[in-house]
Amino acid sequence: GENVEQHPSTLSVQEGDSAVIKCTYSDSASNYFPWYKQELGKRPQLIIDIRSNVGEKKDQRIAVTLNKTAKHFSLHITETQPEDSAVYFCAAPGMDSSYKLIFGSGTRLLVRP
Amino acid sequence: DVKVTQSSRYLVKRTGEKVFLECVQDMDHENMFWYRQDPGLGLRLIYFSYDVKMKEKGDIPEGYSVSREKKERFSLILESASTNQTSMYLCASSLDRAMNTEAFFGQGTRLTVV
Numbered sequence: 001g002e003n004v005e006q007h008p009s010t011l012s013v014q015e016g017d018s019a020v021i022k023c024t025y026s027d028s029a030s031n032y033f034p035w036y037k038q039e040l041g042k043r044p045q046l047i048i049d050i051r052s053n054v055g056e057k058k059d060q061r062i063a064v065t066l067n068k069t070a071k072h073f074s075l076h077i078t079e080t081q082p083e084d085s086a087v088y089f090c091a092a093p094g095m096d097s098s099y100k101l102i103f104g105s106g107t108r109l110l111v112r113p
Numbered sequence: 114d115v116k117v118t119q120s121s122r123y124l125v126k127r128t129g130e131k132v133f134l135e136c137v138q139d140m141d142h143e144n145m146f147w148y149r150q151d152p153g154l155g156l157r158l159i160y161f162s163y164d165v166k167m168k169e170k171g172d173i174p175e176g177y178s179v180s181r182e183k184k185e186r187f188s189l190i191l192e193s194a195s196t197n198q199t200s201m202y203l204c205a206s207s208l209d210r211a212m213n214t215e216a217f218f219g220q221g222t223r224l225t226v227v
Contacts, residue, residue: 034215034216036216043203043219044218045218046215089155100144100146100161100169100171101146102158102172103155103156103158104155105153105154106156
């Protein structure tokens, strides 16, 4: 079946360090890979996404890389700040229906001041 | 600014009750989704709809049904609530079924079944 695996489940870093979260997907035809951030008590919101025709995309301190051969994609946060503390979810399209999103299990990131 | 609104933030229902969770979006989006969020399990798709009166099962449809009579409204129905349906429920919408686009989430409904 379709699956999006996300690691690690929790991540604690010192302020200023980098954080990396990785996801793998099962459907080689997937072509859209978004990342969502959910702050405590709030709704998930899109922070960055990448389509399969590029290998990397950056937006200030965050970047996403995609390796289609290995079927994995990663979120990179540099110069972390306490406000980056949140739960992060990756997602990929479903195998039998490209307009539904299958989410990973989430990574709780804690940035220690 | 896209707005996805869920009818309740918190609900407490008794086992066996029929429960309706309502979601409305104001941006004429074609796709609407219902997810369930549980600790350590992420966001699991219950049902989604890509058009009025159209629906498809997600990964965990058992015990749930949905209704989409109007484009802007997507309802999740628990026919007979059970304690294992205690969870956070999130509605989402996205623009277009032809290509993947950003999903906008509602604020969530925390349902407790006692």
